[in-house]
Amino acid sequence: MLTAPQQPSLDDSESPAPSTAAAPLFSAKAGAGDSGSGAVGASMASKYEDVKAQTAALLRLYHQTRDPALRNRLVEINLGLVRKEAHHWRNQCDEGYDDLVQVGCIGLIQAIERFDISRGLAFSSFAMPYIRGEIQHYLRDKSPTIRIPRRWATLQRQAKKVIARLRQELGRSPSEAEVREALQLTEQEWRELQLAQQNSLLLSxxxxxxxxxxxxxxxxxxxxxxxxxxxxxxxxxxxxxxxxxxxxxxxxxxxxxxxxxxxxxxxxxxxxxxxxxxxxxxxxxxxxxxxxxxxxxxx
Structure with missing residues (x-):
């Protein structure tokens, strides 16, 4: 397995880890941050812009040279995208956080390989579906179930019944607002239900x-x-x-x-x-x- 490149990471929550021969491709552990809120906010904003600028420059250079060291550097400075998605899925499955980060990095590398600089898209927006898709593919093969809170599972069943009832009453497919009102949910609760619905694969x-x-x-x-x-x-x-x-x-x-x-x-x-x-x-x-x-x- 490849080891992480030795350049320091620009990610705001990542501290450079000592290199070891058996180390995984990229570390999932985050280091300590600054305690001063104002300084941290300014620092994070500055680092975010640095990451965007360096990512754009490195992508151009990588697609010209295909140098693996440049690719690894691109993964390293965009590792925050992977960690964010790994955190999201860690609370819904039995897989370890480090494993999810490693799998997510595969998706990030695929995004680096497929990104078209000429289209003017934000790399982070382009990369997230690849990172998410790789983790989800891994979970489908590895995990027997995705944990969904009981309340949301109950609401999902109720929502299907409400949709069927409203369709008969209205003679058409009900709108989201009509379903939400029938379930007596707030907008926030409705968004959370939709997320739980997506994660539980209601649409197969x-x-x-x-x-x-x-x-x-x-x-x-x-x-x-x-x-x-x-x-x-x-x-x-x-x-x-x-x-x-x-x-x-x-x-x-x-x-x-x-x-x-x-x-x-x-x-x-x-x-x-x-x-x-x-x-x-x-x-x-x-x-x-x-x-x-x-x-x-x-x-």
Missing amino acids: LDAPVQVEEDSVALGDTIPDQRYRSFQLAEEDRIRLQNALAKLEERTRQILEFVFFYDLTQKETAERLGISAVTVSRQVKKGLERLAKLLSQDIF
Whole structure:
């Protein structure tokens, strides 16, 4: 395994660790910070700008030379992105923090390799889906479960019932505000419920759906196969939502019933007053259309 480069890290919570031959690629432990709040705030802001500037310069140089030392330096100064995501998942699984950091670094390296400087994107925004996706892929293979607080699990079940009830009463899909009001949740509680819902994989992108002779999954419409297996990275979820909004109303409604609300094609047909064959054809048509829309907007 590679050892971390010897240059001091610019990350605001990382102190340079002694180098050892058997050390992992990057250390997950954070060092002590300054105690003066004003000085710390100014120092953090300055270091953040330094990291952005150095990252941009190093990315240009790395993509010209492909020097592994430059790549390692890029990982080292952007390690805070990995630690932030590792902290998030550490509270929801049984895996060690250090292990999550090591896995997240793999995603960070992939982001470094794939980043296109000419597009003018912020590297941190580009890298986070790769870091998150790598950790999630690891957890799917390694961890038997993702822990979700009991209250949120109960609310998830209630939300599905409320959505089904409101759809029957309103004759359309209810808005988020209508569901939140029916559940008597504050906006903050609703956001927390949505996060818990995402983490518990309420929307299963790997669940196959039989379409005529083929078995397909909604996640198959996302071009990058690497990160479909656990859940969509945040940016891909946004892309999928935008693509769904561009579909014909009936096609979009059918896809939502089948993939988002776990209805069978027969149940969907009964709800909409159409045949199961029509539902099957619309699912296939919708997935093909989604694939085309999403292929036009790949990293």
